[in-house]
Amino acid sequence: MVDNILDMGYIDKVMPELAALDCDLRIHYEIKSNMTREQLGRLRDANVLFVQPGIESLSSHVLRLMEKGVSSAHNVRMLRDGMDLGLSVTWNILYGFPGETDEDYQSLLRKMASLEHLQPPTGAWRIALERFSPYFDDPSIGFMFRTPARFYELIYNVPKGELYDLVYLFDGSTRGIAGPLEDDLKQAVRNWAEAYPRSTLLYWIDDQGRVVIEDQRASWPEEVIELDELQSNVYLDLFQGAGWEGVRRRLADGGQVVTDEEARKILRYFVDRGLAFEDEGRYVSLALEVDPYRRKLVDGREVAASR
Structure with missing residues (x-):
């Protein structure tokens, strides 16, 4: 589906119609991570078998920094219920938010082994500074200095002043975790992915x-x-x-x-x-x-x- 995210009204209006079709469908949808088990079941019945919930962290503190409106328990419940219902759940971990702490990720690293029977993240990635995002629109909350992402200079042969007005992605100062802890997080995600196929x-x-x-x-x-x-x-x-x-x-x-x-x-x-x-x-x-x-x-x- 090309919608940015599932319209929750579709649960009652569209999903029953899809479920009634005599078609062998395999539908992918981006969804919210706080959907209930009953709602996920209705997606499965409608052959929405591939979902991408906006999980992006398993730390409640970091989720508040993102203004996600959910807790890490909600996100873990989504992973468990999706697995229980036979859905393919695609997600990743984002980091690099102003205000996050080492303990946010040290705590997560201590908990990851308990989750290795659930579908792992596709990776752990530093957030991108995008035009129109809150961090771009309000530099005071974390990224005061920014420049067009370096790869744009290889694409557009224009002065830097003009390039700033053209592009979507920007480079800024590194915020949040870095160094050995960043490496540990990425390695823990790889370990999770390796353990998942042989864990129940x-x-x-x-x-x-x-x-x-x-x-x-x-x-x-x-x-x-x-x-x-x-x-x-x-x-x-x-x-x-x-x-x-x-x-x-x-x-x-x-x-x-x-x-x-x-x-x-x-x-x-x-x-x-x-x-x-x-x-x-x-x-x-x-x-x-x-x-x-x-x-x-x-x-x-x-x-x-x-x-």
Whole structure:
């Protein structure tokens, strides 16, 4: 599709029409990263099988600098739900924003191994200074000095003063991370892409209504993890993304009263074991729902069949 981004009105008006067509379609659309699982399912039913959500970061602080209006938990949920629904999700990481910090990316590097079963970014790229962008229109917010991108001099044989008025891309001062941390980020993205084809993190509900998780990610020990009743309820509560206060409140509504210490201990276990993603106190579960036909019994326990 040539639209810059999916018109949300199309979810109700266009997608049902496409789903009803007797055509073998493979549609690509750029979408917002905060779409719900139900909305993504309707895209899949309409054969919108390739999506490019505007994720661009997994740091909530950097997303605020971009004025994205979403948190990193929203973006991770998009990656998980897209994978769960069988969508091909294309995205990348942008960096180099005025105001970003080394800790924004050091924190992300510590979390990447927990995400390697999800579709990796195509790369990590420094932002481009483009005409009409907020950073171009208001130099005071980060790029006071700018010149036409150097490659334009090889294309246009005109004075530099005229070139400035012709071009779309500009060179400016380097902002944000650089040096070894920039190299580490790019290498971490390459490691993610290498681990992805041989990594899975799957869950199902057993006969007692408890969550069972099978971990076969490249950077983690292969293990079948059986959660108890309380852990299971917390884990399922995290699928839309939640803070610990929201989890505790929903547990209380369901008749399970837990202390702050108990709730925090469970959430910390999920994060430390790579079963949930956390940023700025918001958590989201990472395991994908296993296809029922892939479940089998091993030593009396249900596990996912071989990939």
